[in-house]
Structure formats: structure tokens, C-alpha cells
Amino acid sequence: xxxxxxxxxxxxxxxxxxxxxxxxxxxxxxxxxxxADAARARRHPDRVVTYIIDRNVNYTNVCVARCNFCAFxxxxxxxxxxxxxxxxxxxxxxxxxxxxxxxxxLQGGHNPDLPISWYEDLFRAVKSRYPDFKLHALSxxxxxxxxxxxxxxxxxxxxxxxxxxxxxxxxGGAEILVDRVRKLLHCYGKAxxxxxxxxxxxxxxxxxxxxxxxxxxxVETLEERxxxxxxxxxxxxxxxxxxxxxxxxxxxDHTELGRDHGVTQEATGIDYLRTLATARLVLDNFDNLQxxxxxxxxxxxxxxxxFGANDMGSVMIEExxxxxxxxxxxxxxxxxxxxxxxAGFAAKRRNMHYEILGDPIxxxxxxxxxxxxxxxxxxxxxxxxxxxxxxxxxxxxxRAARGQ
Ligand code: SF4
Numbered sequence: 001x002x003x004x005x006x007x008x009x010x011x012x013x014x015x016x017x018x019x020x021x022x023x024x025x026x027x028x029x030x031x032x033x034x035x036a037d038a039a040r041a042r043r044h045p046d047r048v049v050t051y052i053i054d055r056n057v058n059y060t061n062v063c064v065a066r067c068n069f070c071a072f073x074x075x076x077x078x079x080x081x082x083x084x085x086x087x088x089x090x091x092x093x094x095x096x097x098x099x100x101x102x103x104x105x106l107q108g109g110h111n112p113d114l115p116i117s118w119y120e121d122l123f124r125a126v127k128s129r130y131p132d133f134k135l136h137a138l139s140x141x142x143x144x145x146x147x148x149x150x151x152x153x154x155x156x157x158x159x160x161x162x163x164x165x166x167x168x169x170x171x172g173g174a175e176i177l178v179d180r181v182r183k184l185l186h187c188y189g190k191a192x193x194x195x196x197x198x199x200x201x202x203x204x205x206x207x208x209x210x211x212x213x214x215x216x217x218x219v220e221t222l223e224e225r226x227x228x229x230x231x232x233x234x235x236x237x238x239x240x241x242x243x244x245x246x247x248x249x250x251x252x253d254h255t256e257l258g259r260d261h262g263v264t265q266e267a268t269g270i271d272y273l274r275t276l277a278t279a280r281l282v283l284d285n286f287d288n289l290q291x292x293x294x295x296x297x298x299x300x301x302x303x304x305x306x307f308g309a310n311d312m313g314s315v316m317i318e319e320x321x322x323x324x325x326x327x328x329x330x331x332x333x334x335x336x337x338x339x340x341x342x343a344g345f346a347a348k349r350r351n352m353h354y355e356i357l358g359d360p361i362x363x364x365x366x367x368x369x370x371x372x373x374x375x376x377x378x379x380x381x382x383x384x385x386x387x388x389x390x391x392x393x394x395x396x397x398x399r400a401a402r403g404q
Pocket of ligand 1: 063064065066067070071072073108109110141190
């Protein structure tokens with residue numbers, strides 16, 4: 001079984017589920033790495049590794065989904081709950097532009113007190129102030145949440161968000177696209193596997209490009225990790241709309257899953273590299289695989305370039321979600337480029353469509369170094385943005401806070 005799978009992988013042939021499982025479970029790690037590196041080289045023979053300068057902004061941490069692997073969310077009415085004001089978001093955009101960035105990765109909790117008009121007004125306000133700035137925003141479960149709140153079908157929500165300025169959709173909230181796992185992680189309600197894929201299908205049909213993600217290392221089996229990859233491969237065959245695949249391991253600190261269900265250990269670096277390499281071999285219709293150095297650290301992130309990754313993801317300016325669960329790795333552009341070049345690749349800046357924008361920006365002009373991660377908001381800042389009063393809240397706590 002293993003030999004047949006190895007032969008197919010060496011020849012660059014499409015792998016079956018049986019092939020992938022044999023490679024994942026039986027191939028020595030260095031062999032898996034070499035196969036993935038060869039597959040990467042077939043798609044990217046120029047030895048270029050890309051990265052993007054953007055900012056990861058979480059517009060709210062208030063969430064009704066309550067996934068048990070999440071340390072980021074706060075319940076409706078909690079004192080630590082926040083919604084960023086438009087002015088705060090503009091400031092973050094200004095800071096992003098100052099270090100050469102051109103995009104926000106904008107995601108947040110499922111806040112019942114933000115109607116679709118809040119998102120539309122925010123997007124319009126961003127586009128009118130910063131016409132060329134890109135909004136990579138709202139993962140599929142957020143789109144579903146907005147569609148349920150607005151009682152509108154998903155395609156109509158996507159069309160309205162595009163009209164307001166949405167440029168592309170991040171692949172968050174996929175976790176593992178198998179409903180048995182999603183029920184155990186309390187994320188089946190926010191989006192079933194079919195619903196997640198359905199939002200992406202609609203987005204691709206509407207002309208948006210999106211990414212795809214996988215969070216592994218909770219309660220899933222290896223077969224279920226592979227099933228996730230095969231479901232993505234099937235949709236990519238159908239639409240071709242995914243630009244990249246990003247995988248990372250569950251971060252257990254401060255999560256209900258870690259605290260109450262005993263999933264306290266993070267997957268190891270070898271597990272990460274084997275998972276990444278297997279994904280490169282299975283996802284033969286994905287051009288780009290990102291290194292998740294934010295969760296794995298810079299050194300494993302660098303090694304991932306030899307296990308199938310061709311992209312270092314984003315220069316990290318701000319991070320709130322995985323930091324809440326214990327991971328706080330930070331690399332600015334200079335550090336990312338140092339790691340890429342030391343691994344024997346040329347580093348190039350890109351946009352969300354993976355079009356090359358140029359060489360590292362710090363070689364063109366002075367940019368401030370970003371050696372610590374910014375947060376969504378300063379500790380203890382609980383102010384309620386003025387414009388929120390213009391939107392009708394649905395929760396009792398939200399109505400009380402807005403005097404409605
Ligand atoms: S992962 Fe997202 S949807 Fe789930 S609880 Fe956290 S913020 Fe809410």
C-alpha cells in the first residue's frame with residue numbers, strides 16, 4: 001500500500017484516500033517532506049516564497065457561538081466584550097499603510113448586536129477613505145451568522161457585502177469539515193461542514209477568491225483530517241476559487257476543551273510538518289500553502305518551507321485569537337525575510353491574489369520595526385463607539401448599553 005502511494009506521489013499523480021492515509025501514517029517524515037517539497041517545486045520552480053503585509057483585526061470579541069476550542073470570545077454583556085469603532089479601525093489601517101500594508105484581515109465573533117448595515121457602513125467608510133485598501137473579511141460562519149440575523153439567503157448577503165467593499169473571504173471557521181468533529185467542538189451550530197463549503201461555493205460563484213484553513217489536533221482522527229482535505233479538493237475542482245490552504249494546530253490554553261475535556265496537549269512540530277506535507281500532496285489543485293509560524297513558531301515556520309509551504313502568510317502586526325489561547329509568536333517583515341532567505345528562497349511581497357508586488361519593502365524605504373504584537377484594544381478600554389448607537393441591538397444587554 002505504502003509503496004504504491006509513494007510511486008503515485010513521486011509521479012505527481014492524484015492521491016486517493018487510501019494513498020493519503022498510507023503516506024500520512026507510514027511514510028518516514030523526511031520522505032514525506034521530500035515528496036511535498038518536490039510537489040511545491042513543480043508548482044513554484046522559481047524558489048520564490050511570498051508573504052503579505054496586512055493586519056489581522058478582530059472587530060468584536062462578543063460571540064454567541066461558544067466554540068469550546070476558543071479562548072477569544074466573550075459572552076454578550078460581558079465586561080470584557082468590545083466592538084471596535086470605525087475610528088479605531090481607521091487608525092489601524094493608517095498604521096498598516098505606514099509599514100507597507102494594503103489589506104485588513106477582518107474577522108470577529110458572532111455578535112447579535114451588529115446588523116448587516118453595520119458591516120456595510122464600515123466597508124463603505126473604509127473604501128471611501130482608502131479606495132485602494134483591500135478588505136479580506138468575514139469567514140463563512142460570520143457570513144452565515146449575518147445571513148441568519150438579516151433573514152437573507154447567503155448569496156444575497158455576499159452580494160450586498162461585495163457592493164459595500166468586500167474583496168475576498170478568509171477561510172476561518174473550517175476547523176475540521178466533518179460534522180462528527182464539529183458537534184464535539186460545539187461549532188456544528190455556527191456552520192455544518194456543508195454550510196461552510198456552501199458559503200465558499202457561493203463566494204467563488206460571485207467572483208471572490210477565498211482561502212481555506214484547517215485546525216487540527218483536537219478530537220479528530222487522522223482519517224477525518226484527510227476527509228477535510230478531500231472535501232476542499234473536491235470544491236476546488238468545482239470552482240477553482242481557493243487561493244491558498246493554511247493549517248495550524250489547536251492551541252489549548254484557556255479553552256473549555258483544554259480545561260474541561262482534557263485536550264491539554266498541543267500537537268508537536270513533527271505532527272505539523274507531516275500534516276502540512278500531506279496536505280501539499282493531497283491538495284494537488286491548490287497553488288499555495290502557507291506556513292503557520294504564528295502558531296508553530298518561527299523555526300518550525302521556516303522548516304515548513306521544506307515540507308510543502310511556499311508562503312509565509314502575513315507579517316504579524318496584531319493578533320488576538322491564538323494569543324488568547326497561548327501562542328504569541330511575532331515576526332516583522334525583516335524577520336520573515338531573514339528566515340525565508342536563510343532557507344534558500346527569494347522573499348517577495350504579494351497581495352491576496354498571490355500577485356507579486358515586489359521585493360521586501362524595508363529594502364526600498366525605512367519602515368518602523370514591529371517587534372511586539374498590537375492588540376485589538378488597550379487593556380481596560382471599555383468605551384462604546386458613538387456610531388454603535390445608530391444600530392439596533394438585538395440582545396437585552398446590547399439594548400441596555402445603547403439606551404434602546
Ligand atoms: S471561534 Fe469564532 S465563532 Fe467560535 S466562539 Fe470563537 S469567536 Fe465565536
